[in-house]
Amino acid sequence: MGALALSQSQTMTASNTTEVAGTVGGSVTFHSHSTDGNTDGNVSLWFFGNEAIVTVASNDPRPVIFFKDNFKTRFAVSENGLALTISQLRMEDAGTYSVIIGDKRSTFTLRVFKELAEPTVTCEAQNCSGGSCSSSLRCSVPGAGLGNVSYTWDQPWAEGPLLPLNKSSWDKLESLTCTARNPVSSSSVTITNPGVLCAGNSTHPPSPGAHSGSWIRIGAVAGVEIASLLSIFLVYYCKSRGF
Structure with missing residues (x-):
């Protein structure tokens, strides 16, 4: 934890921000902007916002210390601590990441998106x-x-x-x-x-008289049916009277 306190107290002489886009379920890797490498007793310290993720010491062998167990499952460091990889990305992984090496800080803004389905x-x-x-x-x-x-x-x-x-x-x-x-x-x-x-989406307005024409056809059909019923009634009436 001494390395953590020392690194946070350093005065930063360089600050660069890189935009990174990631896909849900995929992975991204952040590469430090430092060109000096993790040498000369420096310690790589990675952050998510203000929360420390992992630190990598420069001595050999280089111990890797994660500050929380949940970071171990999907976070990994490489290149002697100069790179941080996040796998199985989630929407909540979006945010600001940074790494401090010596007196230099590199910052990354991660945005996470879902892949597009087929358009409709x-x-x-x-x-x-x-x-x-x-x-x-x-x-x-x-x-x-x-x-x-x-x-x-x-x-x-x-x-x-x-x-x-x-x-x-x-x-x-x-x-x-x-x-x-x-x-x-x-x-x-x-x-x-x-x-x-x-x-099938045309909006054709009804032509004038369209409704009246329909009613004429309905009236004609009804008239024919009434005439048929009257004929049947007259036949039974005449038979009942002996005509």
Whole structure:
């Protein structure tokens, strides 16, 4: 513990911060910015925030001391203490890591993200008027912990997750591909016959008289049925009277 107190009291002459992105379930390795190596009696001391993780002494053999048992399962040091590896990454591993070697400190900001699943493409509300229809296809990957997700289409007029689409071009496009990307992964989906997605979402307003026409047809059917019932009634009535 004396090495810990000594290292924390040192005045730092250099400080560099490196951004690192990791994938849930994967691993990352931080490499110290120090070019002098862990020599001349120096001690490598790694931190997660303000919590000490592990220390590596420079004497031979180099003892490795973890400050908590839970760090031993997924944390490992290498390169004589100049590198720290975290395996089986979890979302809660995100944060600031640092290593002090002599009078130098290296700092790392770890961000942990989930890998993207295959995107889903859906048709936005479609409007039809004046004999033409327009709609938009939306590409999305639902879920938390994905970070900043960007979307691209294989069409020059598309920007972001929405792809404007006119009905006149439905039959001209045999397929469309959307690609989603986040800091640790990318995923694509290709749909064929994109017009099929929007075919059932048209908002055609009912034409004038459409409802009245339906009522006329219903009235005509009802009239025929009533006439048939009257005929049957008259036949039984006449037989009962002996006509």
